[in-house]
Amino acid sequence: MSQENLYGEISDAIVNLNEDKARELANKAIDENFNILNVIEEGFGAGIRRVGELWDAGEFFLPELMRGAKIMQDCLDLLIPHLQGGIERKTLGKVVIATIEGDIHSIGKTIVATMLRAYGFEVYDLGADVPAEKIIDEAIEKNVDIIGVSALLTTTMLGQKKVIEILKKKGISNKFKVILGGAPVTSKWVEECGADGYAENAVEAVELAKSLLHI
């Protein structure tokens, strides 16, 4: 099988949510010593992007999105130790993500975390109802590139602004990119907070994270 054909089959396996097939193809890529980085980007990456398009089109819903991302993540765990060059693949970047204090709506944040992981980011998911100070402490400790803050309620989204205010007060706002998420978040709110961006859905969030880190 040519490498190009393999990409197409991998992409189809992800879209068909066929876990066995996806793992089989990942193992095949390893056995045949294909360029693993290309397999990840052009096979699995293309597949998960199609999953995102199907979500936008109303063909796929939460269960399909989560399954697709989990299959991809499992396959990446198989592939990454076999990256050529004998060195461990550098992650795309480190992200700490949380739903802000007072807000227990975790599903949107969890989807974004899953998709970021599926694409190769190293993600620290702190869960829901997390104080701004704790998010920042973790960001510093883990030396992350991006801080993601989710809020579903208009009453808790003020906490997103608080994260940025604390970063400024500590004089470390230039060390991190801050991205916001949640139903009430708009571009105007992002501007108001001085955040670096927001995304309408998990697929866009991945694109946003990549563009902020110039990937």
Add this chain to the structure above:
Amino acid sequence: MLFHDWLKDDSKIILFDGAMGTEIFKRGIEPGKIPDLLNIEKPDIISDIHKSYYDVGSDMCQTCTFGSSSLNLKKYKLEDRIEEINQKALENIKKICPPNSLIVGDIGPSGEFRPPVGNITIEQWQASFANQVKILENGVDLWHIETISDIEEMKTAIKAVKEASKKPIIASMTYKKTPRGYFTIMGDSLKKCIQILEQENVDVIGSNCTIDSNEMIGLIEESVKLTKKPLSAKPNAGQPKIDENYRPFYEYPPNDFARDIHDMINLGVKIVGGCCGTSPQTIKEIRKIIYSL
């Protein structure tokens, strides 16, 4: 029973209430982690909000118990107070409910999902809803199971209610509009949900939250083709925004909302009210429209 009489009366449009959360905020109270706890901490505020809806013409209002199931309370470490919260919620509405008006027991989603999205089991759902239902059964006239996005969770909640109660059930799913029509985020189509809710033999098939009143007109248009059961509509007043003083507001004016409700009544909807962002002002406008019919 009054509710059944209303359902049978072709000339009767039943007016439900509007939002609770945004009204709490308007009274200068931080909703904090869960508005349901205010049933204990600020009971007068909760009673006052219910009263404001009955005063402008709501035929029925729902208890402030959207998040008072065991699974949901557990997230706030309040599961031990389930009895106290639901009991107080009943007292807060009972003491101001006018004659010939009804009290609706509000059951919201558990906030937990089945695999692959989450890890919950049907049995855990069932136990969680059952705990809440058995307390509220002691004072409500009927039930509103609402804002549910997984039809399996809805089936479980209906089962839990029916095991403890013979009172009427309004079962409201929450849908988003996709290029392929109305679906829940879990992928249940409007058609599938209506079919299942018919099989479950609920008294009223409803939809609430997520979409605004304008988008809900289309949903009602499709629903009336799919079922002869009475329908309920409780849409949002647009999407939440934050103003320059960091106060939340909803962009959809009560007049426009009420006009959309008028369209839904013309299509055949039986129960009307509002979800997030609606207020007594919204309900007042709808009452005017119902009087004018």
